Amino acid sequence: MKCHAKYWLILDFMRATHSKKVGTGSNKRPEKLNVHIRNSWRTNLQLIRSIGNMIGYKKSLSEWQCLSEVKMGRGSPIPPMLRRKIVEQYQKGVSQRKIAKSLKLSSSTVHNIIQRFRESGTISVRKGQGRKTILDARDLRALRRHCITYRNATVMEITTWAQEYFQKTLSVNTIHRAIRRCRLKLYRSKKKPYLNMIQKRRRFLWAKAHLKWTVAKWKTVLWSDESKFEVLFGKLGRHVIRTKEDKDNPSCYQRSVQKPASLMVWGCMSACGMGSLHIWKGTINAERYIQVLEQHMLPSRRRLFQGRPCIFQHDNARPHTASITTSWLRRRRIRVLKWPACSPDLSPIENIWRIIKRKMRQRRPKTVEQLEACIRQEWDNIPIPKLEQLVSSVPRRLQTVIKRRGDATQW
Numbered sequence: 001m002k003c004h005a006k007y008w009l010i011l012d013f014m015r016a017t018h019s020k021k022v023g024t025g026s027n028k029r030p031e032k033l034n035v036h037i038r039n040s041w042r043t044n045l046q047l048i049r050s051i052g053n054m055i056g057y058k059k060s061l062s063e064w065q066c067l068s069e070v071k072m073g074r075g076s077p078i079p080p081m082l083r084r085k086i087v088e089q090y091q092k093g094v095s096q097r098k099i100a101k102s103l104k105l106s107s108s109t110v111h112n113i114i115q116r117f118r119e120s121g122t123i124s125v126r127k128g129q130g131r132k133t134i135l136d137a138r139d140l141r142a143l144r145r146h147c148i149t150y151r152n153a154t155v156m157e158i159t160t161w162a163q164e165y166f167q168k169t170l171s172v173n174t175i176h177r178a179i180r181r182c183r184l185k186l187y188r189s190k191k192k193p194y195l196n197m198i199q200k201r202r203r204f205l206w207a208k209a210h211l212k213w214t215v216a217k218w219k220t221v222l223w224s225d226e227s228k229f230e231v232l233f234g235k236l237g238r239h240v241i242r243t244k245e246d247k248d249n250p251s252c253y254q255r256s257v258q259k260p261a262s263l264m265v266w267g268c269m270s271a272c273g274m275g276s277l278h279i280w281k282g283t284i285n286a287e288r289y290i291q292v293l294e295q296h297m298l299p300s301r302r303r304l305f306q307g308r309p310c311i312f313q314h315d316n317a318r319p320h321t322a323s324i325t326t327s328w329l330r331r332r333r334i335r336v337l338k339w340p341a342c343s344p345d346l347s348p349i350e351n352i353w354r355i356i357k358r359k360m361r362q363r364r365p366k367t368v369e370q371l372e373a374c375i376r377q378e379w380d381n382i383p384i385p386k387l388e389q390l391v392s393s394v395p396r397r398l399q400t401v402i403k404r405r406g407d408a409t410q411w
Contacts, residue, residue: 009340083123144182191344192408206340207401218273218394221311227353230262261368271391275300286322313337345411348390
């Protein structure tokens with residue numbers, strides 16, 4: 001038995017079941033009963049499945065989904081399965097009146113489906129004309145060129161330009177939909193440091209000089225850096241999920257304070273594991289930075305490399321490049337990796353800070369003490385395979401810097 005025939009057999013069984021439930025007396029007309037069955041179609045899908053199993057009808061999940069999408073209400077589209085049945089009956093020579101009566105459809109519906117089949121040979125729904133778009137394909141190409149040229153423009157600015165350029169009355173919503181039709185979308189831009197031409201050239205030359213370093217050599221580097229962590233309070237993101245009426249709901253505000261409580265964190269890591277962590281309040285100078293190196297960097301260096309030669313890396317912050325700091329490193333015979341300015345995207349430890357800050361936004365510590373405890377816990381939870389993955393990505397970062405002629409990368 002075909003799919004549609006068994007479907008109607010099940011529907012007849014449901015009709016008989018409902019007739020017992022609602023009564024089959026003279027006061028209950030057949031068309032009223034059919035409406036009752038059609039309105040309760042989705043709620044009876046489970047009953048149809050059970051009946052199908054009882055009569056030995058095994059149906060795939062896609063077929064059940066097809067049946068569940070059947071809409072029998074007024075003004076709803078006729079499903080393709082039912083359209084095929086109408087055409088099959090018509091090709092067998094059955095009259096349109098009998099087809100409409102057997103399938104419980106109106107004569108006009110059956111006539112339109114058969115007329116569509118006669119004209120085009122298909123049973124699909126004819127696509128409506130609809131209202132023409134105010135911006136044609138040529139306008140969309142011009143809009144796309146403008147958006148790519150001025151990527152930082154707001155939708156309001158683009159709307160003002162479009163009204164002057166196209167000489168048409170355009171709303172912000174229209175331009176927003178047109179941008180999506182151009183396969184473009186508004187995203188939050190990544191924050192990257194500003195690089196002038198000299199800095200780009202130095203980054204380019206540094207990447208070319210270290211491009212021949214193997215992954216094994218990069219694994220001998222002890223990466224270090226500082227980062228600032230703040231107690232977030234209500235600063236949890238730019239967006240909030242709300243209705244239009246909840247604009248002034250206090251729970252939808254983004255709270256902020258002028259000087260939030262914060263902590264400065266120094267840490268070091270390598271492909272072998274995580275080093276020591278030092279947390280303090282306030283700023284740091286060269287003398288205090290030397291104390292951090294003595295108390296935390298040297299023990300981490302001995303523990304992670306166990307006497308093997310290694311290279312120490314830090315950026316060009318003022319405490320790092322001070323004369324007393326460079327003299328201390330020279331006396332300790334610590335080899336330091338020369339680092340280009342404004343290059344956080346080349347250091348794997350920057351990715352570690354990003355991971356920990358993402359965890360802080362999820363955990364939302366309320367006090368400085370909770371913030372410090374969370375930082376230490378997440379620092380210790382970084383797995384070694386993640387460290388090896390980040391360190392192994394350094395050669396690819398250098399290749400990207402060379403490809404972009406010293407400009408910022410995606411890391």
